[in-house]
Amino acid sequence: MTRVRVHNLALSLDGFGTGVDQRLESPFGHAGTRLMEWFFPTPTFQAQTGDRERRPVDPAAAADDVFARRGFEGIGAExxxxxxxxxxxxxxxxxxxxxxxxxxxxxxxxLVLTHTPREPVVFPNGTEFRFLSAEPREALARATELADGLDVRIGGGPSTVRAFLAAGLVDLLHVVQVPVILGRGERLWDGLEGLERGYDIEATTTPSGVTHLVFSRE
Amino acid sequence: MTRVRVHNLALSLDGFGTGVDQRLESPFGHAGTRLMEWFFPTPTFQAQTGDRERRPVDPAAAADDVFARRGFEGIGAExxxxxxxxxxxxxxxxxxxxxxxxxxxxxxxxLVLTHTPREPVVFPNGTEFRFLSAEPREALARATELADGLDVRIGGGPSTVRAFLAAGLVDLLHVVQVPVILGRGERLWDGLEGLERGYDIEATTTPSGVTHLVFSRE
Structure with missing residues (x-):
């Protein structure tokens, strides 16, 4: 049974998952790297980047890595x-x-949700970007086929995750509360009043100072 | 040296410190008691209420009580x-x-901040409500006198705490992140972008599922 999962979605204390003024050189906008500093020293991140952005692996990141690496296990499509x-x-x-x-x-x-059609972009490592314009439920049906029995990850950003949460489609939501106040950007929780009622929630603080919150349902 | 402290300010994940539609029978409005459930089983709360709202003390609340009781230590005025x-x-x-x-x-x-003057209200247990219309800095000067060498607590609600934070007057801020999404109400963090830069921050998750965040500065 395919589950729909969100992982490693970092939020500021004021609930923003990304800042304003996103650009080529700043994918998180004015937030810079502040939401992701906990992630960079994890072996999971380091294994992804190869030589591209190598930083020291910090033993204190072991707890964060437990959460980080789950986001890449058993996923068949994003x-x-x-x-x-x-x-x-x-x-x-x-x-x-x-x-x-x-x-x-x-x-x-x-699957990249966009109103502009384009041909798939395929990489040798198995990554294949496909572009489609679809509502959450329709996109999920397509992703579930592609996942071939594995799970589907909703990869973000915040407004995309919010749309899938609002549609009741998410089985596991892992957010990382980072102790910064961004002030501006894209909020995750808007319009989701009472969301907690459908989930068990576990909170875990790690030495890096962030809090991992995992919402899950059967 | 008098420090200015905020304690036990509970916030929903979406940053609300109270709901909408506050009334006599619901001081937190539509939030009901959801923001304070972690507090009720603590010995600190039970000692306050006497027979008024007695609930069982839960041993699992010991960690929460460490934070709860600090809010009442060394305070000379609120x-x-x-x-x-x-x-x-x-x-x-x-x-x-x-x-x-x-x-x-x-x-x-x-000190109760209000534009409507009234005579002080005095209780035998040492509580004395005084009413004044003042900006944060002026109210703090008055409270510091009254505290007579002890600390001053900013007791809330969220907009009052926000005003003192915005004025740079708070030395210790203890908020309690409760895993509920209220959707509506009064937000703490609005207008406080970058607040974290002036503080050391510690996060602690407890068995009740809340996360205590303590911002402190020398």
Missing amino acids: IMGSRKFGPPGWPDDPDWRGWWGEEPPFRTPV | IMGSRKFGPPGWPDDPDWRGWWGEEPPFRTPV
């Missing part, structure tokens, strides 16, 4: 929003192939 | 907003003496 795939304007650039270079850390089919 | 003192319309009721019965859990002078 769905992502348009703004995760590229900076504003990417649909006008036929050569844009995503932020991630030649080794995108997906290794599965990825 | 400042609270008008909406903490009473439901909408209380300034028109000359007999209103606060939500707390004859044993208000303060036992110190309490």
Whole structure:
């Protein structure tokens, strides 16, 4: 049975999953790297980046890594929003192939939700971006076929995750509360009053100072 | 040296410190008791209420109690907003003496920020409500005198705490993140972008499922 999962979605204390003013050089906008500092020292992140952005692996990141690596286990397909795939304007650039270079850390089919059709983009490591315009339920049906018995990850950004939560489609939601106040950006929780009622919730604080919250349902 | 402290301020995941539609029978509005369930089983809360709202003390609340009781140690005066003192319309009721019965859990002078002057209300246990219309800095100067060498607590609600934070007056901020999504109400963090930069922050998750965040500065 395919489950629908969200992992490693970092939020500021004021609930923003990304900042404002996203650009090519700043995928999280004015948030910079502040939401993801906990992630960089994890072996999971380091294994993804290869030599691209190598930073020291910090033993204190072991607890964070337990959560980080779960996000990559048992996933057969991802769905992502348009703004995760590229900076504003990417649909006008036929050569844009995503932020991630030649080794995108997906290794599965990825459905990119966009109103601009384009041909699939395929990488040797198994990552295959496909582009479609669809509502959450329809996109999920397609991703579930592609996942071939494994789970589907909703990869973000915040407004895409919010749409799948609002539609009641998410079985596991892992958010990471980072103790910064961003002030501006894209909020995850808007319109989701009472969401907690459908889930068991576990909270875990780690030495890096973040709190992992896992919402899960059978 | 008097420090300015905020304690036991519970927030929903979407950042609300109270709900909408506050009334006499629901001081937190539509939030009901959801933000304070972690607090009720603590010995600190039970000691405050006497027989009024007695609930079983839960041994699992020991960790929460460490945080809860700090809020009452070394405090010489409190400042609270008008909406903490009473439901909408209380300034028109000359007999209103606060939500707390004859044993208000303060036992110190309490400055209530309101535009409606009234005579002080004094209780035998040392609680003395005084009413004044003042900006944060002016109210704090007055409370510091009254605290007589002890600390001043900013008692809430969220908009009052926010005003003191925005003015840079708070030395210790203890918030309790409760895993509920309220959807509506009064937010703490609005307008406080970058607040974390002035503080050390510690996060602690407890068995009740809440996360205590303590911002402190020298």
